[in-house]
Amino acid sequence: MKSKLLGGVLTMVIMVTGFASPALAKGGSDQVYAKSAPTAVATIAYKSQEHRFALSDDAKDMKGYEPSLYRGKWFDAKWESTRKCIMTRESHQSYHAENRSSSAKGAYQFLDNSWRDGLVFMMLKESKKEKDGLRNELKKLFNKPIQKWNRYYQDRAFYTAWQYGAGKKHWYYAPKNCW
Numbered sequence: 502m503k504s505k506l507l508g509g510v511l512t513m514v515i516m517v518t519g520f521a522s523p524a525l526a527k528g529g530s531d532q533v534y535a536k537s538a539p540t541a542v543a544t545i546a547y548k549s550q551e552h553r554f555a556l557s558d559d560a561k562d563m564k565g566y567e568p569s570l571y572r573g574k575w576f577d578a579k580w581e582s583t584r585k586c587i588m589t590r591e592s593h594q595s596y597h598a599e600n601r602s603s604s605a606k607g608a609y610q611f612l613d614n615s616w617r618d619g620l621v622f623m624m625l626k627e628s629k630k631e632k633d634g635l636r637n638e639l640k641k642l643f644n645k646p647i648q649k650w651n652r653y654y655q656d657r658a659f660y661t662a663w664q665y666g667a668g669k670k671h672w673y674y675a676p677k678n679c680w
Contacts, residue, residue, distance in 0.1 A: 551633040560653035563596040575660040586679030606648040
């Protein structure tokens with residue numbers, strides 16, 4: 502058995518005698534490729550945690566507060582209550598929210614016309630450094646309005662802008678701050 506870490510994705514190649522068996526693969530996302538007898542090759546690719554979360558069914562749930570799926574560089578669980586407060590205040594916990602009087606969109610009401618490109622660039626920079634396997638998926642966000650980004654990407658954008666509290670000025674609201 503050979504294994505190699507490629508860009509945050511663990512790839513394993515198993516050489517066996519006989520035919521490839523589905524039992525060689527663990528889980529539904531793995532792939533087994535069979536060549537002619539007597540040798541078979543099974544390829545099992547393990548995606549990074551971030552990659553799995555970004556493409557999960559949970560990421561498609563666009564209503565209400567749930568703990569963030571994002572666990573990357575900027576995530577810290579101590580900010581979850583702050584994130585929930587901001588999300589409630591800005592969009593009533595709706596990832597599809599659109600402001601009628603500005604270009605603010607999504608759960609955190611980012612100004613789509615001025616934030617989208619910057620957020621994507623910041624997330625791409627993190628993706629490249631962390632090798633999470635999401636660079637191609639992130640590039641697609643350049644052409645997608647923020648309120649159509651799934652839960653994972655909007656939460657990731659929040660934590661990327663929040664940066665452990667250094668970005669709190671973006672959500673300053675004098676009558677009631679969330680921090």
